[in-house]
Amino acid sequence: MAVYTDVAAEDLAEFLKGYEIGELLSYKGIAEGVENSNFLLHTSKGAFILTLYEKRVAVDDLPYFLSLMAHLAERGVRCPQPARNRKGEVYSELAGRPAAIINFLEGMWPRRPNAAHCAGVGEALAKMHVAGRDFPMFRKNPLSVEGWRPLFDVAAPRADSVAPGLQDFIARELDHLEACWPKDLPLGVIHADLFPDNVFFLGDKLSGLIDFPFSCNDILVYDVAICLNAWCFEPDHSFNVTKARALLNSYGRERQLSEAEQEALPLLARGSALRFLLTRLVDFLNVPPGALVKPKDPLEYVRKLRFHQSVSSVRDYGLTQPGFAA
Numbered sequence: 001m002a003v004y005t006d007v008a009a010e011d012l013a014e015f016l017k018g019y020e021i022g023e024l025l026s027y028k029g030i031a032e033g034v035e036n037s038n039f040l041l042h043t044s045k046g047a048f049i050l051t052l053y054e055k056r057v058a059v060d061d062l063p064y065f066l067s068l069m070a071h072l073a074e075r076g077v078r079c080p081q082p083a084r085n086r087k088g089e090v091y092s093e094l095a096g097r098p099a100a101i102i103n104f105l106e107g108m109w110p111r112r113p114n115a116a117h118c119a120g121v122g123e124a125l126a127k128m129h130v131a132g133r134d135f136p137m138f139r140k141n142p143l144s145v146e147g148w149r150p151l152f153d154v155a156a157p158r159a160d161s162v163a164p165g166l167q168d169f170i171a172r173e174l175d176h177l178e179a180c181w182p183k184d185l186p187l188g189v190i191h192a193d194l195f196p197d198n199v200f201f202l203g204d205k206l207s208g209l210i211d212f213p214f215s216c217n218d219i220l221v222y223d224v225a226i227c228l229n230a231w232c233f234e235p236d237h238s239f240n241v242t243k244a245r246a247l248l249n250s251y252g253r254e255r256q257l258s259e260a261e262q263e264a265l266p267l268l269a270r271g272s273a274l275r276f277l278l279t280r281l282v283d284f285l286n287v288p289p290g291a292l293v294k295p296k297d298p299l300e301y302v303r304k305l306r307f308h309q310s311v312s313s314v315r316d317y318g319l320t321q322p323g324f325a326a
């Protein structure tokens with residue numbers, strides 16, 4: 001479960017006095033998620049989520065993604081909004097960690113995403129990209145191509161203990177991506193971690209996006225590539241072109257993908273697969289003794305990467321007319 005840092009009831013009640021969100025009635029740790037410690041709070045004014053930010057989140061980055069959530073929500077993108085405390089701050093400190101409170105979103109993330117879910121996520125992602133155009137802050141993506149070699153250096157010596165040949169496989173892919181990574185594609189605000197567990201639905205209707213700590217400025221269509229990886233593979237690891245077509249076409253209806261963006265998609269999908277392979281591998285090799293959080297499977301992303309290596313054109317993702325999304 002993801003409660004790395006526990007909070008005493010009296011500390012939390014004291015912390016909440018700094019906000020105007022009512023008095024604490026109850027709270028409990030949330031088992032889901034792997035990055036941060038999350039708690040569901042019930043107060044006299046409603047339900048909220050308290051997050052204590054852990055290792056991968058730098059305190060200097062909090063204003064970026066908390067302001068982004070507020071910016072997007074003001075422009076009609078359904079996502080939680082941060083609560084401000086009486087000093088006007090969107091985060092402060094609790095139990096020795098940076099802490100923020102956001103409003104609770106109704107809905108559930110889809111355990112078995114279908115094509116309708118994929119269409120919903122494509123539409124929401126494009127709307128987020130459009131709404132982010134006038135977001136004034138900037139945050140470089142620390143987990144784009146320049147961030148991968150340092151991760152590889154950490155994981156390389158023990159990579160073959162996870163799968164024989166893995167070190168060499170990653171080394172070759174990394175060389176290729178570093179040499180070919182595109183430089184001229186449209187940039188903007190991306191979510192960078194829009195996996196099914198970060199998208200809530202009520203039935204087949206999308207009710208909101210959560211979990212923005214990886215959001216940053218980067219190649220917009222890289223975010224689409226992340227979603228292809230996260231949403232369009234089956235549990236048996238096969239690629240589902242129907243889901244990909246639904247995701248890409250819905251995206252294209254809100255924000256047209258240029259021909260250059262479409263052509264870059266296979267390479268960006270390889271990069272996105274390598275990014276999650278590397279972060280998962282580092283986590284897998286460094287599970288602290290007694291950890292309650294099960295690390296995610298890095299090899300899932302080896303299989304996805306191999307699929308994208310075999311893709312010869314964007315048509316393999318279900319797009320039939322380069323330059324135009326139907």
Ligand SMILES: Nc1ncnc2c1ncn2[C@@H]1O[C@H](COP(=O)(O)OP(=O)(O)OP(=O)(O)O)[C@@H](O)[C@H]1O
Pocket residue numbers: 002030032033034035036037038049080102103104105106193197198210211
């Ligand atoms: N605004 C919200 N409304 C309702 N539930 C939320 C909200 N934010 C988080 N949750 C709940 O907390 C869980 C964990 O949140 P989140 O995905 O942000 O975790 P994390 O550990 O920070 O990130 P990651 O998914 O990257 O591991 C979600 O699956 C969801 O159940």
Ligand SMILES: N[C@@H](CCO)C(=O)O
Pocket residue numbers: 034035193195276279280296
């Ligand atoms: N979504 C990530 C974990 C959280 O960043 C993964 O599946 O590897």
